[in-house]
Amino acid sequence: MPEGLLMFACTIADIIERFTGAEAMVMGDVTYGACCVDDYTARALGADFLVHYGHSCLIPIDATQGMKMLYVFVDIKIDTSHFLETVRFNFRPGARLALVSTIQFVSALQAASQELRPDYEVCVPQCKPLSPGEILGCTSPQLAQDTDAIVYLGDGRFHLESIMIANPGIPAYRYDPYSKVLSREHYAHERMQRARQEAISTAARARTWGLILGTLGRQGSTHVLQHLEARLQALGLPFVRVLLSEIFPSKLQLFPDVDAWVQVACPRLSMDWGEAFSKPLLTPYEAAVALKEIEWQQTYPMDFYANQSLGAWTPNHASHQPQRGPRRPAQKQEAGPPGVKEPCRDCRCPDTSPSPAPRPEAPGAAGRPQPTEQQPGPKCTGTNSPDAGTGEKGLVASPVE
Structure with a gap:
């Protein structure tokens, strides 16, 4: 859970143990966001169930390592x-x-x-x-x-x-x-883009590359790491893999033979603090530009976790998704009794229309919810x-x- 909620951790653990009889553990490692779901550590501790507080469902619950997962949102009321x-x-x-x-x-x-x-x-x-x-x-x-x-x-x-x-x-x-x-x-904008283009230009001349896989929760993506490795191998460029939970300039200075770094953790680390590092510290997108996989985008892409992203250097790109089998044909539903509306196929909408005059119920229709017409909201463009x-x-x- 985020540090702002740790003050409630012991109380929550006591409630869970009191009402379920299960043993509760509090994982107090730093949690920056939804990418820091730490199912690997939970599995190593022998946990059967992981509860992540305060963030959205960025990591699918069916993708965690050998355990069930529950997200608990924090809803803050405002004026x-x-x-x-x-x-x-x-x-x-x-x-x-x-x-x-x-x-x-x-x-x-x-x-x-x-x-x-x-x-x-x-x-x-x-x-x-x-x-x-x-x-x-x-x-x-x-x-x-x-x-x-x-x-x-x-x-x-x-x-x-x-x-x-x-x-x-x-x-x-x-x-x-x-x-x-x-x-x-x-x-x-201009200052940021100028700094990132300079880092890319310097990295493009690098002889030895370092690939950092973030190990803080799920920040690191092995799919993205493998994509970068394949690109460097295709170009005949040597590289070294380094696993780090947090990335500091002093830590990377211990690798003097590396000319340029690519961190598969948090893109904002490079964008916000990249100038603090003595060697270029690129995001996967910037590495794709430096390695001639894509041209520099006039508008910097902020699509790291987007399903529809620019390329395979993002975790949720289509090339990293599992192949799904053909969908089963929809089963034909039997029509209900005359005069009884069928509920929506994809949801169960409550009937908000005025109740009709009482009449004998059709067999099997008791308690069946009725659909509600909804007005479509304004359309808006969403890309990433x-x-x-x-x-x-x-x-x-x-x-x-």
Whole structure:
């Protein structure tokens, strides 16, 4: 669980032991995000069941190593009415707004989007496998170019910078639910791109490469590592593999024979702190550029965990997905009694229509739910992209404190 929740860890462990009779262990290692699911360590400890608190389901529950998995979201309640008033005060009616957040505020974001739709063209973009409106520091959607503004609900800039990098031409605003302040945010796009291109240019001349596989939870991807290895072997370039839980400049200085590094852990580590390392520290995407696998993209891609990503240097690229067999043909369903509506095929929707006059029930129809018509929401473009950096912010008028 995130460090902010560790204060509740002993209480949760006591509750689990009291009501289940199972032995509970608290894994107190650092957890930066949804990529830090540590099922490998849990298996080594002999655990049968792993509960991960506070993050979204980035690692599929059927992909964990020999154990069952449960994600427990943390839903933080905010003053939604103040957020709505602030948006209405600062944006003209009819503006095209993209609303995004982190997983702990997504439910508040969804509720707010419904309230804003009568007055604005609201888009809650989705970058699968993330939830609608959710963004990560390394994974964000590319929005339609006619979007007027990005409104981020959350504290801090790390996740917001991701969608700013993926959409450099769209103004971004951050509403802090704790301070209740809306601020215009900026990102140094040119500086970041210039620094990353210099690192790529230096790495392209490297004779010996180092490949770092992150071992902090599931940050490292063996599929991506194997893809990079195959590319280096095809070019006849020697390389060394290094496994690290956390990556520091002083640690890499212990390998003086390595001319360039590629870290398969967190892309933002290279983007935000790459200049602190004496040798180039590339992301897998940047390595693909340096190794002539792809051209440099004008808009830096923030698609590290996206299902529809730019190439095989990302963990969820189609080339890394297991081959699925042909789908079974849909079975023909028998029609219900006359006058009785059939429920939706993919869900069980409650019937919200007025109840008809009482009449004798058809056999087998008692308690059968009825479908509800839903109005389609506004369409929005969702593709994927990642990044990091520094920025400036200026306060924007807020109607209430």
